[in-house]
Amino acid sequence: MPVSHSGQRVTVLADAQNLYHTAQSIYSRNIDYSSLLDGAVDGRELTRAIAYVIRADSPEEETFFEALDDIxxxxxxxxxxxxQDGSKKADWDVGMSLDAVTLAKHNDAVVLCTGDGDFARLCRYLRxxxxxxxxxxxxxxxxxxxxxxxxxxxxxxxxxxxFLL
Structure with a gap:
């Protein structure tokens, strides 16, 4: 297994919906995105950090989006x-995957902040x-x-x- 080192260039891609729902369902808490980013970078050179979020028109979401920018x-x-049937859908799997493939060319490491198994094939490709x-x-x-x-x-x-607030 390769190890990380301080000279590595790293991109961090955070699947905010996946993290939010898991943190809420298991711990009834929110993610500390500042600590998450710090842990993902791990002393390396950060080139990009992107959080993929869904706008659902809840009152606190704009504040959350601004906080992510500040971090x-x-x-x-x-x-x-x-x-029409009332069902709702929003996911960033394709967008995250395209960004990962594009950005991997300019980085030594990509950190995906998610537990979503749909990204396994992407990970194998990038490796x-x-x-x-x-x-x-x-x-x-x-x-x-x-x-x-x-x-x-x-x-x-x-x-x-x-990692949790």
Missing amino acids: GFETRIKDIKTF HEGCRVEAMGFEESSSEDLKEAVDMFVDLSEDTER
Whole structure:
């Protein structure tokens, strides 16, 4: 397993919906995005940090988006879609994957902050292309396939005092 070192250039991509729902369902707490970014960078050179968020018209979300910007994340915002049958859908899987493939060419490592197993194939591809791939998520809800596809998995549940508010 390759190790991280201070000279590595790293991009951090955070799946805010995945992290939010897991932190809420398991701990009834929110993610500390400043600590998450610090843990993901781990003393390396940060080139980009992007948080993928969903706009659902809740009163506190603009404050949250601004806080992400202040921490150092670029925010990519997608509006939630409501279908005729009343179902709702919003996810960033394709957008995150495209950004990861594009940005990996300019970085030594990509850190995906998610437990979503849909990213396992992406991780295997990036590693095949020579990029170090790490994931940060909650053990209880992270896909085994994702954990097996990365160079390193950081379990946020092991340090909730650091990674949760």
